[in-house]
Amino acid sequence: MITLKIDGKTVEVPENTTVLRAAEAAGITIPTLCDHPDLTPYGGCRLCVVEVKGYRLPMASCALPVSQDMEVITENPALAEARRGILELLLSDYYDQGYEDGLGGSNELLHWAEHYHIDLEQAMAKQPRYRVDSDPNPFVWVDMNKCILCTRCIRACADVQGRFVWSLAARGAHTQVVAGAGTTMLDARCESCGACVAYCPTGALNNKMSLHLGAADRKVTTTCTYCGVGCQLELNVKDDKVIRVTSNSDAAVNGMRLCVKGRYGYDFIHHPDRLTQPQVRKYLLDGTPRPPGRGEWVTVDWDTALDLTAAKLSACRDIYGSNSLGILCSAKCLNEENYLFNKFARQVIGTNNIDHCARL
Amino acid sequence: MLIIGSNTTEQHPVFGTMIRQAVMHRGVKLVVADPRKIDITEFATLHLQLRPGTDIPLVNGLMNIILEKGWEDRDFILNRTEGFDEVRQTLEHYTPEHVAQLTGIPLEKLYEAAEILATNKPMAVMWAMGITQHIVGVNNVMDLANLQMMLGNLGVPGGGVNPLRGQNNVQGACDMGGLPNVYSGYQNVTLDASREKFEAAWGAQLSQTVGMTVTEMIPGIEEDKIHALYVLGEDPIVSDPNSSHIRKCMEECDLVILQEIFPSETSPYADILLPGASFAEKSGTFTNTERRVQMVHQAISPPGEARPDWWIIAEIARRVLAQGARQVQPAPYSGWEYENTSQIMDEVAALTPSYAGVSHARLERDPAGLHWPVKDAEHPGTPILHVGQFTRGKGHFMPVEHVPPAELPDEAYPMLLNTGRVLYHWHGGEMTRRSAGLLEIYSHAKIEINPEDARMLGLNGKRRVRVSSRRGSIEAHAWITDRVPTGMIFSNFHFPESSANELTIAALDPVAKIPEYKICAVRVEALD
Numbered sequence: 001m002i003t004l005k006i007d008g009k010t011v012e013v014p015e016n017t018t019v020l021r022a023a024e025a026a027g028i029t030i031p032t033l034c035d036h037p038d039l040t041p042y043g044g045c046r047l048c049v050v051e052v053k054g055y056r057l058p059m060a061s062c063a064l065p066v067s068q069d070m071e072v073i074t075e076n077p078a079l080a081e082a083r084r085g086i087l088e089l090l091l092s093d094y095y096d097q098g099y100e101d102g103l104g105g106s107n108e109l110l111h112w113a114e115h116y117h118i119d120l121e122q123a124m125a126k127q128p129r130y131r132v133d134s135d136p137n138p139f140v141w142v143d144m145n146k147c148i149l150c151t152r153c154i155r156a157c158a159d160v161q162g163r164f165v166w167s168l169a170a171r172g173a174h175t176q177v178v179a180g181a182g183t184t185m186l187d188a189r190c191e192s193c194g195a196c197v198a199y200c201p202t203g204a205l206n207n208k209m210s211l212h213l214g215a216a217d218r219k220v221t222t223t224c225t226y227c228g229v230g231c232q233l234e235l236n237v238k239d240d241k242v243i244r245v246t247s248n249s250d251a252a253v254n255g256m257r258l259c260v261k262g263r264y265g266y267d268f269i270h271h272p273d274r275l276t277q278p279q280v281r282k283y284l285l286d287g288t289p290r291p292p293g294r295g296e297w298v299t300v301d302w303d304t305a306l307d308l309t310a311a312k313l314s315a316c317r318d319i320y321g322s323n324s325l326g327i328l329c330s331a332k333c334l335n336e337e338n339y340l341f342n343k344f345a346r347q348v349i350g351t352n353n354i355d356h357c358a359r360l
Numbered sequence: 361m362l363i364i365g366s367n368t369t370e371q372h373p374v375f376g377t378m379i380r381q382a383v384m385h386r387g388v389k390l391v392v393a394d395p396r397k398i399d400i401t402e403f404a405t406l407h408l409q410l411r412p413g414t415d416i417p418l419v420n421g422l423m424n425i426i427l428e429k430g431w432e433d434r435d436f437i438l439n440r441t442e443g444f445d446e447v448r449q450t451l452e453h454y455t456p457e458h459v460a461q462l463t464g465i466p467l468e469k470l471y472e473a474a475e476i477l478a479t480n481k482p483m484a485v486m487w488a489m490g491i492t493q494h495i496v497g498v499n500n501v502m503d504l505a506n507l508q509m510m511l512g513n514l515g516v517p518g519g520g521v522n523p524l525r526g527q528n529n530v531q532g533a534c535d536m537g538g539l540p541n542v543y544s545g546y547q548n549v550t551l552d553a554s555r556e557k558f559e560a561a562w563g564a565q566l567s568q569t570v571g572m573t574v575t576e577m578i579p580g581i582e583e584d585k586i587h588a589l590y591v592l593g594e595d596p597i598v599s600d601p602n603s604s605h606i607r608k609c610m611e612e613c614d615l616v617i618l619q620e621i622f623p624s625e626t627s628p629y630a631d632i633l634l635p636g637a638s639f640a641e642k643s644g645t646f647t648n649t650e651r652r653v654q655m656v657h658q659a660i661s662p663p664g665e666a667r668p669d670w671w672i673i674a675e676i677a678r679r680v681l682a683q684g685a686r687q688v689q690p691a692p693y694s695g696w697e698y699e700n701t702s703q704i705m706d707e708v709a710a711l712t713p714s715y716a717g718v719s720h721a722r723l724e725r726d727p728a729g730l731h732w733p734v735k736d737a738e739h740p741g742t743p744i745l746h747v748g749q750f751t752r753g754k755g756h757f758m759p760v761e762h763v764p765p766a767e768l769p770d771e772a773y774p775m776l777l778n779t780g781r782v783l784y785h786w787h788g789g790e791m792t793r794r795s796a797g798l799l800e801i802y803s804h805a806k807i808e809i810n811p812e813d814a815r816m817l818g819l820n821g822k823r824r825v826r827v828s829s830r831r832g833s834i835e836a837h838a839w840i841t842d843r844v845p846t847g848m849i850f851s852n853f854h855f856p857e858s859s860a861n862e863l864t865i866a867a868l869d870p871v872a873k874i875p876e877y878k879i880c881a882v883r884v885e886a887l888d
Contacts, residue, residue: 274621294628326580334669336644347694
């Protein structure tokens with residue numbers, strides 16, 4: 001373990017911890033834009049500069065490993081001035097078209113700009129440099145006018161997803177983030193997992209499905225409905241509708257990771273095809289024999305549907321015996337529901353004819 | 361790490377990303393055995409492109425080499441297992457030369473794979489339906505367990521036999537007694553003790569005979585064994601083998617009750633359609649592939665009159681019992697009065713030893729979830745099974761012999777069809793085909809076909825193909841790609857209009873009754 005002092009506070013952290021993480025552990029927030037605990041340190045934005053006793057110049061704390069008896073100052077007028085300069089530089093290439101991006105008019109860059117009392121109007125670029133919505137990916141909205149070259153997207157794609165879609169192209173003031181060798185994301189073998197969006201601190205990469213839908217009323221953490229990995233995800237809810245899915249570092253199974261279906265395959269929930277009323281075939285209500293093709297559907301209330309279901313199931317059991325019924329429960333449904341189906345088959349019907357799609 | 365019969369990055373994408381990171385950042389050695397060049401092979405130290413249906417020769421061959429080189433874990437075999445000598449005898453005729461011939465894998469790759477798998481410890485084996493959906497599915501799994509026992513890789517972190525469960529809650533549906541032979545927690549229906557326990561709990565006389573599997577029930581309609589089906593959230597027309605036969609059976613069924621969130625390919629055959637709730641509209645638990653029980657939280661209300669499935673089933677149960685033909689006595693858990701799923705989980709816990717310590721209150725306190733078995737309210741759960749001892753005591757080696765697939769290509773049907781899913785869709789596609797962006801990226805079925813075969817058929821990347829088997833025929837776009845070897849095509853079942861299951865064969869594993877989805881014979885023709 002290494003002991004050091006940050007803003008006069010004694011901190012003990014494991015070797016190879018960065019000063020930024022050590023400060024975080026001590027409850028001290030150092031502003032940063034390019035750093036993220038999940039990603040390889042980059043030292044690109046330099047917003048996280050700190051003064052270290054014995055060092056001539058301020059150091060980027062995200063890339064500086066702690067050393068024994070180090071003394072660090074994270075904030076003073078000189079550092080604040082340095083950060084203001086950095087933020088003004090970043091903002092001079094940042095252009096906001098003004099569309100509603102679902103981030104509530106804020107993002108990490110604007111948060112720090114406000115924190116350091118920067119006049120946004122004055123500091124921001126006066127015109128766009130890139131086309132807005134420049135990539136046809138159906139899930140990821142690309143507006144490189146908001147990009148500050150922090151490279152979190154590049155590292156998220158490589159460090160989290162293992163896909164290497166994003167990279168830096170050109171030099172100097174012309175440097176930009178591109179997919180592949182300047183192709184579309186999908187042509188650069190993007191899997192549309194949205195990790196780049198999840199880590200973007202400015203909204204340059206955003207969730208296309210959620211633009212113009214506003215901020216969520218609440219986030220509900222739940223378990224994904226697709227595969228057996230069991231990722232935890234946050235359903236962002238507004239007006240009783242899911243408007244966005246986000247991931248959270250706290251998730252035990254997956255952390256910030258999600259796949260394309262988990263993050264973006266949620267719109268089936270609100271699809272107009274959803275069944276919203278119990279329906280029975282007309283012949284059942286009429287008490288007539290079943291016509292070929294079973295005849296037309298009639299929408300009924302729950303009592304009618306449930307009584308009819310119970311009557312037909314009991315009749316079948318009484319005529320042909322318990323084992324003439326087959327119950328298929330569902331690997332998409334809750335444990336509690338599957339338990340009840342098992343109880344239903346065995347206790348209520350009296351058969352062990354119960355199965356589900358485990359084999360399929 | 362050995363991945364065999366799992367298209368991990370497409371079917372368990374998030375787990376797939378973790379494997380990629382393990383290879384890149386931790387230098388994990390990865391062997392992938394798969395007939396196709398699936399994406400994860402790009403990260404593999406070695407790709408064993410075996411002939412479909414030769415998993416047993418491959419695994420036996422690897423074990424043969426391991427014994428030849430003396431890489432087996434003798435202590436583990438001696439202290440933790442039994443039956444090793446019989447397996448050793450079986451392995452004798454799976455010589456590397458013979459196995460190379462059967463599998464099509466070059467001899468030197470077999471040796472290289474055996475060395476990687478045997479000398480890196482611990483080593484984990486992962487598989488999915490590529491191992492199980494064969495008439496020898498059970499034997500395939502047994503053989504992988506043989507391999508891991510031989511190498512002493514069981515009951516240790518980073519080792520193990522790891523089936524990657526497909527559906528979000530297929531583990532839980534099995535755990536909860538959604539199977540014809542067991543009550544919740546795998547308590548066998550044929551054992552007097554478990555049956556009597558549930559009879560006492562539920563207040564009813566219970567059947568002593570093992571029930572039918574889904575692959576027996578639906579064909580059972582034709583044989584007059586089954587007269588009514590009550591189906592919850594499943595689309596047998598799309599997901600079961602040989603769709604046209606399934607359609608015929610469903611058409612004949614006297615009563616089909618379907619509880620679903622969408623009209624499906626199966627709903628035309630339903631007599632009653634009950635609207636259920638999606639995962640976002642109810643609270644309860646799912647159990648993932650790690651046996652980890654996690655909370656599901658309701659975020660929004662179900663649309664219209666749709667109701668959570670637990671509410672619907674409880675209502676029907678009460679009404680059927682009120683009809684009185686079947687007697688239920690008052691008993692601790694005979695009733696169907698549930699206000700929420702937390703009460704249901706308490707009942708599960710009371711009757712299921714492996715879930716005894718699971719409750720919603722506890723899962724709310726610890727969102728990381730609990731791995732069963734959770735023996736009581738204080739028990740921390742069991743992330744790793746078989747530590748120190750197997751459930752049955754000693755691990756039993758099972759000698760496994762190669763059996764060829766049920767239907768191999770012949771003159772009339774000269775190509776082999778392999779089936780599965782793709783990244784952008786899910787199973788029968790009922791959800792993902794209703795997701796605009798997913799459909800935009802992957803809008804129709806594509807049949808993977810090797811460039812050499814494509815040339816022989818006169819395909820040019822634009823022409824569609826007709827694929828026919830002895831059971832049916834589909835038309836779809838061809839994707840000319842060397843992901844598949846020559847002589848084999850790959851098709852998915854996400855799109856009903858060109859679903860692979862029109863073609864697949866209902867040949868079943870004799871024990872697990874799982875269909876051989878991974879292999880059947882087909883004929884491919886180019887369309888204009």
